[in-house]
Amino acid sequence: MIDVNQDLRQGMKTERAASAPRYSIVSTMYRSAGFIPAFLSQCLEALRAIHCEDFEIVLVNDGSPDESLDVALAARAQIPRLVVVDLSRNFGHHAAMLAGLGAARGERVFLIDCDLEVSPGVLVELDAKLNETKADMVYGYQEARKGGRFEKLSGGLFYKGFNLLSDTHIPENVATERVMTRPYVEALLRMGDKNLFLAGMMSWAGFKQIGIVVKKKQRDGRSTYTLRRKLSLLINAVASFSAKPLMWLFTGGLCVTGLSLAYVVYLIARKIFFDDALLGFTSVMALTALSLGVTTTGLGLIGIYLGKVFSQVQNRPTYIVRGIHGRD
Template identity: 65%
Template sequence: MNKESGSDHTPPEISIVSTMYRSRPFLDRFLAESLQALSDIKCDHFEILLVNDGSPDESLAYVLERQADIPQLVVVDLSRNFGHHQAVQAGLRHARGNLIFLIDCDLEVSPLVLGEFYAKLRETKSDVVFGYQEMRKGGQFEQMSGGLFWKGFNLLSDVKIPENILTERIMTRRCVEALLQMGDRNLFLGGMMSWTGFQQIGLPIVKKQRKGRSTYTLLRRIGLMINAVSSFSAQPLIWLFNIGVIITLLSFSFAFYLVLRKLLFDDTLMGFTSVMTMMMLSLGIMTTAIGVVGIYLGKVFNQVQNRPNYIVRDIYR
């Protein structure tokens, strides 16, 4: 059942926005610390908006129960699991606050950091204060793979993003409205938020190790990397073109060299091994090139389909 209350049309001062997917173990503490953080900055007019991204556990049932003692709690229930970035977009679209504080509810970053973000925003009069890690958390593999992600993205993309940025950030209403105007169907919010511009200031945050297993597997991280780069840059296509030109020039030069040696020295042309090596090299490059072009065509296909990024089943206010 869709429950909307329209008695108070005054926008909240702050909306805390988060998404839920297998989040039930974190919600008790997340809500308690969110309320504490709002009390610390003396914010009485607020909302806490949670987006249920098709969570298979009891997250939705729990937060609906908590609306009895937290009337400012808003729940946006999506029709299925659409993905983290799509759920975040849904949360930003339905948040009504003059300021929007975006945070993951897994407690790797405590909601109590809201005070630091709020003070930094007021002090700098900026539109966005985003969190970033000075030192990545986790083991050596997680630190290395995360660092390579951001370096690889900035190398390949036309949009440059500060390394090791976090989901956590506080944004003004005009910045959120600008973000929502973008018609991207292939979402990478980190790049989109940087692309919008405005005055953005970083705030170093220490991120804790998540309790329980993360839903971001290695394959999902690789998929995110491919989606991020292909959504914000045509550089891979340009690189493929340049590689193709270089290989073509080298092939013509090598062919000219072989013919010249045959004419001048009557040498035997290179045999089966060299031919097969060149064929395998060419086949590998062509297959890779077709794959990269296919990724971009898939992006175009998704964009022209113009399907919504998510479908809302119910909104509970």
């Protein structure tokens, strides 16, 4: 199958080689109309602070149902180096971020959410750390999670759950905000994952990575990351990066089988030596229910992995670009 986005990325790669700005700032838009003007203003301030005049700002419209696209296009009148990538529909945050990285041409790429939970001014610290350490990627993380008790608990459990179940370790409380070098970004784009979990992909890619503490404030408005979406992301992330659950399922199945055989031997021994009637209906139903539960869970887990394999071998693009505004 022809990968439309692969051809598009190849064309963008050729274009980058011809005219690569020093910095690309990449962000995604979904219900972001109210944030964009302030976000763009703060981005320009951050670029001035690091004395960067050769830049581009790439905003990816992830099928936003509000006026985000119109607001971004209108802002191009004041910011000619603003590039707007319009996706054909909502593909999700991670696919939209990957689309932005694919469109970015900069020698360095600053990835950030536009909801102003983290100020674009953090670019100053990230850029300084990258210069100081000669790292390939400097990422931000929260020293203590923001929000209420539920948000802190669910966020903490997400990272602990992923690191427990996965062979790939990601820093706890890692933020979207990070600065990356061009070789590192190109490595991410070559990975070809269809089941996207960028935090895992970024850790798996290797290179020299360094974290610094960033401060996140509570965003205005309701977050689009609900508990259901967090659970879905956790399942997708673990299934994409680890076979540990399958190994644990196999081990659990062996344990249940062993216990069942031992119980059967116990019942037979009671019959032989004590002439007891075989323990009745309750015991049989309990064992049946336990076996059925383990079997159903196992089939469901295997189904998740088969679904991931199916998505990968389909080789459909992870996103489709409807149009790019601001680039000839």
